Amino acid sequence: MTDKILVERKDGVTTLRLNDPKAMNAMTADMAGALRDLLISESKTARSIVLAGSERAFSAGANLNAAMPDDTTGFDVGETLEKEYNPLMLTIRDLEVPVISAVRGAAAGVGASIALACDIIVAGKSAYFLEAFARIGLIPDGGATWLLTKAVGRVRAMEMMLLAEKIPAEQALDWGLITRVTDDGAVEATALDIAARLAQGPSQSYSLIRKAAWSAADSDFAGALSTERKLQKEAGETRDFAEGLAAFKEKRAPRFQS
Structure with missing residues (x-):
């Protein structure tokens, strides 16, 4: 070091x-x-x-x-x-x-x-x-x-x-x-x-956004769509999404903790 x-x-x-x-x-x-x-x-x-x-x-x-x-x-x-x-x-x-x-x-x-x-x-x-x-x-x-x-x-x-x-x-x-x-x-x-x-934001979502964006820079449009589909499945299985959706339905600010 x-x-x-x-x-x-x-x-x-x-x-x-x-x-x-x-x-x-x-x-x-x-x-x-x-x-x-x-x-x-x-x-x-x-x-x-x-x-x-x-x-x-x-x-x-x-x-x-x-x-x-x-x-x-x-x-x-x-x-x-x-x-x-x-x-x-x-x-x-x-x-x-x-x-x-x-x-x-x-x-x-x-x-x-x-x-x-x-x-x-x-x-x-x-x-x-x-x-x-x-x-x-x-x-x-x-x-x-x-x-x-x-x-x-x-x-x-x-x-x-x-x-x-x-x-x-x-x-x-x-x-x-x-x-x-x-x-x-x-x-x-x-x-x-x-x-x-x-x-304070959805850290799991941010991680997947970074992955999708870097991948898109090297992909054609169809490839970007395919990557988004794959990563959206992962995002939908996270605690971030569960909390974000609950907050949306309850009309409150989300409390992301993951």
């Missing part, structure tokens, strides 16, 4: 905070592995999770000073992706609880991928998203090619990846890359308010 990720828990919400501000929360393999382990362990008790960084940066991407040897001859740059970052991204996808990212400052490289893989992305007005890989002769990773293309379309995704220019928060919102923009000082409060709301 690393001391570069802080854990904060309150009322069913866990905040996992990247905590290496001197390096702008640049990710190392150890941090990626620790974040994955924490996501898995916290999702067993938390009802929602917030991923946050520091004031200057959510994450500036991979820490190249730590990751790259002086001589890269014969060095497999993709190996760290296979061993650390790809498992982390798949863990975010497969979590049983909703995940909200609170982005202040830079979200670059794999840091942007982590932020953008979340279910709800709250960014401050001075935040920006950057795919800087082309500047050093690499390609976007952390699932960025998929995430960007799905979110903003091929053409805008190509512009982000080829030109490697900062995309300010307001532009990211306009493009559909993120969900909310707030004043910088309100980013985490907004994310925590959303997380608290989700923590």
